Amino acid sequence: MALLAISRAAVIFSLGIAASWKDQHPQQRYRIHSLRLPCYSCMSPYLEDHYPYISHLYRKPLSFDPHCDRNNLDRSYLFVKNCSDMCVTLRINDVVGGRRRHGYVRGCLSDIHGYNHSLIRALADQSGCLDTTARQLFMPTALRQELEPSRLAICGCHSNLCNSSPNPLGPLTSVLGLTSAVVLVLLLRSTTF
Numbered sequence: 001m002a003l004l005a006i007s008r009a010a011v012i013f014s015l016g017i018a019a020s021w022k023d024q025h026p027q028q029r030y031r032i033h034s035l036r037l038p039c040y041s042c043m044s045p046y047l048e049d050h051y052p053y054i055s056h057l058y059r060k061p062l063s064f065d066p067h068c069d070r071n072n073l074d075r076s077y078l079f080v081k082n083c084s085d086m087c088v089t090l091r092i093n094d095v096v097g098g099r100r101r102h103g104y105v106r107g108c109l110s111d112i113h114g115y116n117h118s119l120i121r122a123l124a125d126q127s128g129c130l131d132t133t134a135r136q137l138f139m140p141t142a143l144r145q146e147l148e149p150s151r152l153a154i155c156g157c158h159s160n161l162c163n164s165s166p167n168p169l170g171p172l173t174s175v176l177g178l179t180s181a182v183v184l185v186l187l188l189r190s191t192t193f
Helices: 002-014 046-054 117-125 171-191
Strands: 037-040 080-083 087-096 099-108 128-133 151-157
Touching: 037 087, 037 099, 046 099, 080 099, 117 128, 117 151
Parallel strands: none
Antiparallel strands: 037 080, 087 099, 087 151, 128 151
């Protein structure tokens, strides 16, 4: 009986009647592999104490480390995660205890909860930085109504470990700055008649 079952299975297989796994799951045939973009994942150490108050804005990073604030990030000190969208660096201008300080958040764009898609669209095609405020970056919700209008820079990029620079200068920032200057000059000319 077992020999008959084995020979029957061999005949079915040889005739091509047996369905492959992909035939049973046709959606897998067209499955596009998700982007695996390695990005640094960290926050400035002082943000760890404040994380319970900002957890509705950012996903928790893999580390809170002073190396996150440095120009040249060393992979041996920081953790790397795979992103499916783009790497980002946020430079936050904070006032803590009456003193101004800069905090850094590095990770994936998807680590930012409820970001303003219209604002980020400029970074989708070209790496660069945008100077904005927390109120502009995050979509309004009940938890976000009280966001301070503090300045921050968000930089986005599309290559491996590209969120290593804390310097919020990039080609998009230069273009936006130049465009703003030209518009300002044109407005001043039109009002000085």
